[in-house]
Amino acid sequence: MEQTFIPQTLHQLVAALEAILFVSPEPVAEEELGRLTGWDGAGVRAALELLQERMAADDRGLCLQRVDGGWQLATKPHLAGLLAPLLGPRPPAPLSQAALETLAIIAYRQPVTRAEIEQLRGVRAESALQSLLDRGLVEEAGRADGPGRPILYRTTRQFLQWCGLHSLADLPPLPEAPQAGPADALPAASHGPPEAGGPPHSSPAEG
Amino acid sequence: MYQVRLAVFEGPLDLLLHLIEQQQVDIWQVSMAEVAQQYLDFLSQLPAVELEEAGEYLVMAALLVRIKARHLLPPRAEETDAEEEDEAALEAMLLARVAEYRRYKEAAAALKELAAAQALYCRRPGRAGVQEAPAPAGPPPGLSVDKLAAAWAAVQARRPPAPPPPPAPRRVNLRGAMGRLIVALRRAGGRLSFRRFLSRRASRWDWIVAFLAVLELVRQGRLRVRQPAPLADLHLELSAGSAEAEAPRQPG
Numbered sequence: 311m312e313q314t315f316i317p318q319t320l321h322q323l324v325a326a327l328e329a330i331l332f333v334s335p336e337p338v339a340e341e342e343l344g345r346l347t348g349w350d351g352a353g354v355r356a357a358l359e360l361l362q363e364r365m366a367a368d369d370r371g372l373c374l375q376r377v378d379g380g381w382q383l384a385t386k387p388h389l390a391g392l393l394a395p396l397l398g399p400r401p402p403a404p405l406s407q408a409a410l411e412t413l414a415i416i417a418y419r420q421p422v423t424r425a426e427i428e429q430l431r432g433v434r435a436e437s438a439l440q441s442l443l444d445r446g447l448v449e450e451a452g453r454a455d456g457p458g459r460p461i462l463y464r465t466t467r468q469f470l471q472w473c474g475l476h477s478l479a480d481l482p483p484l485p486e487a488p489q490a491g492p493a494d495a496l497p498a499a500s501h502g503p504p505e506a507g508g509p510p511h512s513s514p515a516e517g
Numbered sequence: 518m519y520q521v522r523l524a525v526f527e528g529p530l531d532l533l534l535h536l537i538e539q540q541q542v543d544i545w546q547v548s549m550a551e552v553a554q555q556y557l558d559f560l561s562q563l564p565a566v567e568l569e570e571a572g573e574y575l576v577m578a579a580l581l582v583r584i585k586a587r588h589l590l591p592p593r594a595e596e597t598d599a600e601e602e603d604e605a606a607l608e609a610m611l612l613a614r615v616a617e618y619r620r621y622k623e624a625a626a627a628l629k630e631l632a633a634a635q636a637l638y639c640r641r642p643g644r645a646g647v648q649e650a651p652a653p654a655g656p657p658p659g660l661s662v663d664k665l666a667a668a669w670a671a672v673q674a675r676r677p678p679a680p681p682p683p684p685a686p687r688r689v690n691l692r693g694a695m696g697r698l699i700v701a702l703r704r705a706g707g708r709l710s711f712r713r714f715l716s717r718r719a720s721r722w723d724w725i726v727a728f729l730a731v732l733e734l735v736r737q738g739r740l741r742v743r744q745p746a747p748l749a750d751l752h753l754e755l756s757a758g759s760a761e762a763e764a765p766r767q768p769g
Contacts, residue, residue, distance in 0.1 A: 332641075375638055387637030397639060405632075407527055410625040418624060430617060433528035433573050473628055474635030482631075485623045487616040488544055 316348050323349055323357040324364070328383075337380030337471065378470035379477055405441070412438040413447060417469070418484050421451040421462035439463070447472060529577035530618040532556065537615060544616050549608055550588035553581035584608050687722070694730035699739075702755050711742075711751035 317323040326347050331338060344354045358381060362374045373386050385393060405413070412435055415427050427435040442448040451464040465478070475481065526532040536552045536559075537544055560578055563571075587604045702709050711731065715724050731753065734740035743752040 373638070382640065384638035384640055387634070390637040390639060393639050405629070407625070410629055411527060411621055414621045414624040414628055417628065418621070430614075430621060431528055432530035432577070432614070432618065472635065473631040474638065475631070482624075482627050485620045487613075487620050 320353070320357055320360065323347060323353060324361050327354070327357050327361055331374070331381060331383040334382070336467075337375075337378045337382040339380040343381070375474065376476050377474055378467050382471075402445070405445075406438070408433070408438040409441045413442055413465070413469075416442070416448050416463050417465050417478070417481060420464035420478075421454075422464075423454050423460040423462055425460060427463075527622075529556075529574045530615055531622070532559070532574070533577070533611075533615050534619055534622070544612055544619075547612075549581075549612070550585050553585035553588075556581050557585075580607070580611065584611065689726055689729065691726070691729060691733060694726045695734055698727065698730045698734065698753075699755075702740075702753060707755040709753045711753055714753070 315326070317326040327343060330343060330346055340351060340354050340358075343349075343358075344351055347354070349357070358374065364370065365373050371386055371389055372383050375382050375384050408431075411431055412427055415430050416422055419426070424435050424439060427439070439448070446466055446468045448463050448469065449466050451462045453459040454462050470477065526535065533552065533556060536555050537547050540547050540551070557578055560571075560574060583604075584607065587608070592601070698709075698714065701714055711727075715727060718724055718727055731740060731742065731751065735742055739756050741754045741756055743754070744750070745752070
């Protein structure tokens with residue numbers, strides 16, 4: 311019968327967390343770390359900080375990452391080149407530009423329908439969507455009300471892990487769209503060929 | 518720019534964005550007449566096969582023609598302010614769409630960088646892959662032409678042998694057959710049993726040709742056929758008409 315080892319000191323907790331994070335296939339939330347070790351949130355956070363400090367040293371190859379609502383162990387980025395031969399026959403094919411743009415739209419506007427995506431990109435979204443679904447970066451999120459009850463899409467936890475974000479709130483802000491100015495004026499029509507003289511015919515500003 | 522192919526752009530909005538940014542002014546100051554013209558010029562110099570796959574580009578082209586027309590034509594006397602505003606609104610909506618598209622294009626680039634940075638943090642292999650792309654990103658390693666050929670040969674060996682190809686179609690000399698039938702009929706005094714006629718013919722192929730000749734002669738009105746009962750013999754009779762006393766007519 312195995313004895314469950316309950317970490318009694320902070321240092322023992324650090325060791326326990328390191329072991330848990332080593333075997334976890336997914337990032338582990340702080341609450342879960344507390345549940346597994348019998349420690350409260352403050353203790354877990356203190357131990358994580360200590361672990362992170364220890365790993366920052368030059369002679370350690372792993373680091374702690376806060377991603378997808380939890381913590382994970384990963385190799386330090388400068389070592390990635392060394393590891394490439396060990397990590398599989400070939401890296402997965404990179405996302406196409408179409409898939410990236412579709413993913414950006416879903417990330418910032420989720421939940422969103424395929425029609426909305428197509429309206430924003432000006433092209434059909436079917437194959438890009440399928441690519442993202444296959445890679446587990448987006449998933450279905452119910453259906454929208456209204457005619458046809460179209461499927462809604464959102465990003466997945468794997469998406470957060472893919473781009474290293476702790477949560478969607480950590481997405482970089484969407485670039486601003488330049489405002490039409492002066493306010494509410496519509497583009498004037500320049501009737502007649504450019505070289506013809508005469509003032510442009512301007513349309514009245516919207517009230 | 519005109520050497521660039523459509524495949525470089527992600528769609529009509531992307532192409533429009535490219536043309537607008539080339540003008541290097543604020544998007545709302547851009548000359549839409551010029552952009553429209555450049556867009557149409559670009560499409561017009563593409564080979565036809567690329568255009569066939571580019572329906573969305575053509576839909577946009579139609580809108581741009583309309584926008585361009587507004588800039589080129591003098592205002593119509595009967596055009597109301599409301600109509601003019603509608604046309605202006607179309608243009609504004611298009612510019613807004615392009616501006617909106619640009620936001621997500623830039624956001625996509627930012628996501629790509631985030632993902633590239635994150636990719637350097639490696640997890641233990643054998644775990645649930647963060648990004649399991651579907652299989653075909655390339656052929657499996659160690660694949661060579663010889664292996665492919667050997668695999669194909671093995672598949673072929675397992676298949677049952679192909680049936681012999683059907684015989685090549687033979688040409689039918691209908692005129693000749695019709696001529697022989699007429700000759701036989703005349704020799705028999707204008708009446709002939711089809712079975713009798715067939716008995717002198719060697720092969721099934723000849724029988725088929727002879728039957729076709731009968732049909733054609735009937736169609737031309739030169740032959741009458743009676744069949745007393747189903748599946749009985751055909752009694753052939755030259756039609757009354759002076760033509761059959763002559764040499765056979767050329768088939769029609």
